[in-house]
Amino acid sequence: MINVGLDIGSRTIKLVVFKDYEMIHQDVRKNSFDNKQITEELLAGIPYDHLTATGYGRHLFDNTPNCSIISEIKAFALGVHSVFPHCRTILDIGGQDTKAISLDARGRMKKFVMNDKCAAGTGRFLEIMANALNYSLSEFGEAAFQADRAEKINNMCTVFAESEVISLLSKGADRSEVARGIHESIVSRAFSQLQKIGLEDDIVFVGGVAFNPAVKKILQDVCRKKILTPDNPQIIGALGCVLYARSQEREN
Amino acid sequence: MSTDYHKMWAELGLDLKMHDALLNVLGEGYQQTFLTQKNRPEGMQYFDFVMSEVHGLRIKELRDAQAEGRVVVGSFCVFVPEELILAVDGISVGLCTGAEFGFDLAEKYLPRNTCSLIKSAFGFNLSKVCPYMESADMIVGENTCDGKKKSYEEFGKLVKNLYMMDLPQTKSASGKALLKAEYQRFQKALEELSGKKITVENLKKGIEIVNNKRKAIHRLAKLRAADPAPISGLDALLINQIYFYDNPVRFTESVNKTCDELEERISKKEGVFPPDAPRLLVSGCPMAVPNWKLPTIIEQSGAVIVGEESCVGERGTRNETVIEGNSVEELLDNIIERYFQIDCAIFTPNPDRKDHLIEMAEKYKADGVVHYSLQFCQPYDIESHNVEKELEEAEIPVLNLVTDYSAEDMGQLSTRVEAFIERIKE
Ligand code: SF4
Numbered sequence: 081m082i083n084v085g086l087d088i089g090s091r092t093i094k095l096v097v098f099k100d101y102e103m104i105h106q107d108v109r110k111n112s113f114d115n116k117q118i119t120e121e122l123l124a125g126i127p128y129d130h131l132t133a134t135g136y137g138r139h140l141f142d143n144t145p146n147c148s149i150i151s152e153i154k155a156f157a158l159g160v161h162s163v164f165p166h167c168r169t170i171l172d173i174g175g176q177d178t179k180a181i182s183l184d185a186r187g188r189m190k191k192f193v194m195n196d197k198c199a200a201g202t203g204r205f206l207e208i209m210a211n212a213l214n215y216s217l218s219e220f221g222e223a224a225f226q227a228d229r230a231e232k233i234n235n236m237c238t239v240f241a242e243s244e245v246i247s248l249l250s251k252g253a254d255r256s257e258v259a260r261g262i263h264e265s266i267v268s269r270a271f272s273q274l275q276k277i278g279l280e281d282d283i284v285f286v287g288g289v290a291f292n293p294a295v296k297k298i299l300q301d302v303c304r305k306k307i308l309t310p311d312n313p314q315i316i317g318a319l320g321c322v323l324y325a326r327s328q329e330r331e332n
Numbered sequence: 333m334s335t336d337y338h339k340m341w342a343e344l345g346l347d348l349k350m351h352d353a354l355l356n357v358l359g360e361g362y363q364q365t366f367l368t369q370k371n372r373p374e375g376m377q378y379f380d381f382v383m384s385e386v387h388g389l390r391i392k393e394l395r396d397a398q399a400e401g402r403v404v405v406g407s408f409c410v411f412v413p414e415e416l417i418l419a420v421d422g423i424s425v426g427l428c429t430g431a432e433f434g435f436d437l438a439e440k441y442l443p444r445n446t447c448s449l450i451k452s453a454f455g456f457n458l459s460k461v462c463p464y465m466e467s468a469d470m471i472v473g474e475n476t477c478d479g480k481k482k483s484y485e486e487f488g489k490l491v492k493n494l495y496m497m498d499l500p501q502t503k504s505a506s507g508k509a510l511l512k513a514e515y516q517r518f519q520k521a522l523e524e525l526s527g528k529k530i531t532v533e534n535l536k537k538g539i540e541i542v543n544n545k546r547k548a549i550h551r552l553a554k555l556r557a558a559d560p561a562p563i564s565g566l567d568a569l570l571i572n573q574i575y576f577y578d579n580p581v582r583f584t585e586s587v588n589k590t591c592d593e594l595e596e597r598i599s600k601k602e603g604v605f606p607p608d609a610p611r612l613l614v615s616g617c618p619m620a621v622p623n624w625k626l627p628t629i630i631e632q633s634g635a636v637i638v639g640e641e642s643c644v645g646e647r648g649t650r651n652e653t654v655i656e657g658n659s660v661e662e663l664l665d666n667i668i669e670r671y672f673q674i675d676c677a678i679f680t681p682n683p684d685r686k687d688h689l690i691e692m693a694e695k696y697k698a699d700g701v702v703h704y705s706l707q708f709c710q711p712y713d714i715e716s717h718n719v720e721k722e723l724e725e726a727e728i729p730v731l732n733l734v735t736d737y738s739a740e741d742m743g744q745l746s747t748r749v750e751a752f753i754e755r756i757k758e
């Protein structure tokens with residue numbers, strides 16, 4: 081039985097392929113305006129029996145044979161619970177969404193919150209700021225991680241924050257301290273979402289931004305709690321898709 | 333619309349170009365939201381017709397009535413007692429304020445962070461697209477939330493006939509006395525405007541008409557909650573919205589006729605959703621025409637809405653007015669008794685609202701509640717915190733959403749609604 085999980089996010093598309101209980105393939109691609117084409121490329125030559133899609137492009141698979149659709153929130157709840165069975169709180173920072181999800185002891189979703197319309201405090205925000213500071217994404221996180229102090233960023237709005245950053249630099253601020261400030265602002269946003277659902281251990285941080293060492297470190301400081309991250313935080317949603325398909329099979 | 337009403341609209345002073353644009357948006361939205369639904373009750377044809385003539389035939393009816401010397405009173409809040417308006421043989425219309433129209437103009441007067449409902453009232457007025465606003469002989473504003481009461485100060489400069497009604501903020505004896513004084517003042521204002529005295533006889537008639545209208549709506553509320561649901565939540569919401577501006581007697585008949593049909597459907601176990609569809613209540617700020625965004629998302633995600641705890645819904649229509657009394661004052665006291673029970677979030681504290689929600693969830697076998705606040709609406713948004721807490725404690729799952737009239741957040745909203753439905757199914 082070949083089971084495919086597909087997480088069609090705003091910035092990247094994530095794929096995992098399972099043969100029974102073993103992951104035989106995974107892939108992550110940058111998304112474009114044409115997520116249908118990229119999805120097709122990703123799936124080319126994969127003879128799947130069942131596909132489960134999540135992410136903001138999930139409805140691409142509406143009414144498609146052998147396909148099911150679940151929300152990102154459900155996908156993350158399932159995916160994280162399988163890797164960290166004691167997880168009660170999930171923070172997911174992806175390309176354009178930030179979500180906080182609380183789980184009960186059995187891994188069922190209790191409460192969740194999401195950022196609304198605006199991209200402030202998401203992966204996209206980090207990308208734009210890295211660009212403004214002329215860092216690659218990995219240098220950006222590393223620089224912020226190393227910096228001893230932060231330059232405070234006051235604007236939440238991506239556009240204003242970008243000009244704030246530029247004006248800080250022109251006033252001679254240290255680039256890595258500005259980077260640190262940006263990371264702190266992202267964390268403070270995420271923290272306020274976490275507060276809404278309650279910070280119960282274990283706390284697991286997932287999504288593409290969980291690769292960023294500075295966000296994780298600052299988050300631990302702010303929450304005063306240990307934060308766990310899976311080895312590959314980006315494919316947790318896709319993994320959750322496969323788990324969902326499996327649970328449905330069992331029910332039938 | 334079959335007849336060309338442009339001449340009438342021009343006479344009313346509407347901006348014909350803007351107005352055509354609005355009708356286009358409305359028509360399209362209506363088509364996509366309502367007419368694409370499958371297996372709708374036949375009775376909905378009447379309401380489709382009313383909607384298609386909402387700026388046409390109904391306005392003509394209002395103008396014909398005015399020509400006979402009757403008055404038209406527009407209002408924004410369910411605290412404005414329709415019984416009194418009917419007693420002077422007037423016509424009561426709810427001003428809808430449910431669309432993102434003319435917001436750029438509205439923002440000349442209002443801060444950006446004003447709720448969509450208030451902005452919409454200004455937007456419609458400033459773009460000259462609402463034939464109801466232009467027809468009304470009196471527009472009643474009320475001191476409810478801060479946003480409304482302060483914005484009426486500006487609104488009063490834009491319309492010639494704004495009447496302000498003060499409203500209590502607590503369910504206390506002095507609050508009730510205030511409501512009484514205000515309803516008495518409103519009675520006088522109506523008598524002056526219409527040239528007709530309110531008598532025991534005509535007030536009883538008014539009470540009877542409104543009671544019958546509410547009875548029909550209560551009947552609908554019960555029937556729609558059958559399993560499987562014989563009518564979609566969207567259609568039931570539409571009927572609740574049309575409640576505010578159709579001829580009340582004709583409306584009552586049409587609702588009852590539709591209810592007869594629903595009873596038949598129920599006996600045949602015929603539904604518009606499968607029997608196992610998740611059942612949700614929507615609670616919070618009023619949803620005026622054409623604000624169908626959230627209900628559409630909910631029902632397209634496969635859940636059926638079995639009730640609205642809202643002013644366009646049960647909060648607004650709950651309870652009848654006792655009709656016994658030998659003087660106008662006695663009858664007025666009965667009216668006050670009924671209206672004073674409305675559990676709007678502008679009251680503090682407002683514990684009845686969550687009790688009603690729990691009661692509704694039980695009565696209609698709802699699996700969960702979607703709490704809906706308009707962005708920048710302090711009363712409902714703040715209250716949502718406690719409502720959510722108390723309901724979750726009663727083991728009723730709650731999804732708390734804040735949104736506005738724009739389509740920008742449709743994607744995020746449907747993710748949340750879908751996840752909530754998944755949570756309920758677990
Ligand atoms: S929510 Fe309150 S202010 Fe608004 S219509 Fe209802 S009763 Fe009036």
Ligand code: SF4
Pocket residue numbers: 447448449450476477478479480617618706708709710711712
């Ligand atoms: S929705 Fe809220 S803020 Fe807007 S008018 Fe109603 S009570 Fe006031």
